[in-house]
Amino acid sequence: MSELNPSRDDFASLLAESFTERDAAEGSVVKGIVTAIEKDMAIVDVGLKVEGRVPLKEFGAKGKETDLKVGDEVEVYVERIENALGEAMLSREKARREESWVKLEAKFNAGERVEGFIFNQVKGGFTVDLDGAVAFLPRSQVDIRPIRDVTPLMHTPQPFEILKMDKRRGNIVVSRRTVLEESRAEQRSEIVQNLEEGQVVEGVVKNITDYGAFVDLGGIDGLLHVTDMAWRRVNHPTEILNIGQTVKVQIIRINQETHRISLGMKQLEADPWDGIGGKYPLGKKVLGRVTNITDYGAFVELEPGIEGLIHVSEMSWTKKNVHPGKILSTTQEVEVVVLEVDPVKRRISLGLKQTLENPWEAFARNHTVGSVVEGEVKNKTEFGLFIGLDGDVDGMVHLSDLDWNRPGEQVIEEYNRGDMVKAQVLDVDVEKERISLGIKQLGHDAIGEAAASGELRKGAVVTCEVTDVKDGGLEVRLVDHDVESFIKRSDLSRDRAEQRPERFSVGQKVDARVTVFDKKTRRISVSIKALEIAEEKEAVAQFGSTDSGASLGDILGAALKNKGGDDE
Secondary structure (H helix, E strand, C coil): CCCCCCHHHHHHHHHHHHHHHHHHHCCCCEEEEECCCCCCEEEEEEECCCCEEEHHHHHHHCCCCCCCCCCCCCEEEEEECCCCCEEEEEEEEHHHHHHHHHHEEEEEEEECCCCEEEEEEEECCCEEHHHCCEEEEEEECCCCCCCCCCCEEECEEEEEEEEEEEECCCCEEECCCCHHHHHHHHHHHHHCCCCCCCCCCEEEEEEECEEEEEEEECEEEEEEHHHHHCCCCCCHHHHHHCCCCCEEEEEEECCCCCCEEEECCCCHCCCCCCCCHHCCCCEEEEEEEEEEEEEEEEEEEEEEEEEEEEEHHHCCCCCCCCCHHHHCCCCCCCEEEEEEEEECCCEEECCCCCHCCCCCHHHHHHHHCCEEEEEEEEEECCEEEEECCCCCCCEEEEHHCCCCCCCCCHHHCCCCCEEEEEEEEEEECCCCEEEEEEEEHHHHHHHEEEEEEEECCCEEEEEEEEEEEEECEEEEECCCCEEEEEHHHHHHHCCCHHCHHHCCCCCEEEEEEEEEEEECCCCEEEEEHHHHHHHHHHHHHHCCHHHHHCCCHHHHHHHHHHHHHCCC
């Protein structure tokens, strides 16, 4: 067969060669020559049977025009050998992307930084051109601090660090912030090396918080805590500082590991606590201004940088359970007494009540023991009454001092809050702040007087007036002593048949013998029976025993007859 008419085998060979050529070229990056530039397209010959067209914009960097010209050698990505128009489908952008991916993977694995530029803004961040490969830059990774306008950074070469790569999905995530932080850390380390504790430097206030201010020392920030701003109390840093203000500070501490720097301003001034003991001796009265009030007391500024505490227990002699805010108010000027000074702990204890007279001392001076006072019943408790007295102090009447004869638990029910009562001063303990009062001491103590005179004693014979007749016995009043007692049923007579209370009537007078007299418990018991037995013994002793032949009746009769003769 002639050359113009190839055999079937030759045709098969040419077809196989064509497919081999297609398979080898498609999906790969090849080199080509720009043969022509038509409008916005570049005609590129890559050595295939047909040429391909590539948009000019793919040859320039993102956002920039290209300077491509005829004859330039370029690398392109072959998508298809031939399309419907008989042209090769080429892409410079994909070629650059493939090339970039290889380089970027190598740098990512090596932990190296890459260079690129931000060219567009998208949701949640920005897109970055890494020499053909498009990466995503999250908004939080643009800078160390959030920035509102990134326009100055657009289309400007910037260093980035690759955080994540996924070639299958075509995702690359980069960060500019980590690069800046590393650079800043290196810069901070260098600056810290040139600083030392105790050094005095100047800085600019960058930020103010509730607890202090951050001061820029020329590339590194230091914290000026609110307690180190001044020797006096500073409630908030804005009282003495403003953002942008230049301040002179002293470096207090440097942490070489964390690069944290603590600063102080008050350290540049004289310490007002030096020689504090001589300036504020114990017992000295001074004027101060209330700066703060708490549940446990009030702080008083004696001078700039010197504060003392009035504990709640030292505020008032009489107001024990009152919040300090009810007694003092902030900014109020008060006179106080120095109670204690501790230069080491930098504490001064002050007293407010000490500027006033102790009301218990005043009461003791004006009311001697035994004097009578009058006051209002302020409170009733299980152990007595509290009476309001002069000087806003209280005195207490114990249950045992309410009545001479009746139980205090019974008598206290007769009193109510608000009642005005009189009482006798029994004792004043200034140190313990206690005043003991007695109400019964203002009344007649018949038992005490009788006991003191010796007229009332165990074994004494007394005349009793019946005040009430009960089943169990008689309630009686000792006529000569105005003392009440009770004769039990069994004590009404030695004769059991006569131990009947109904034999007696109210107002009737009877003689009886005192059988019990306890001065401490003020208990008195009397007995008719005991008197009869005692008289019988006396008669027997006087007129002889029953052994003489006389009967007991004869002896008693003689005794009674003799007694009648004595009465005559």
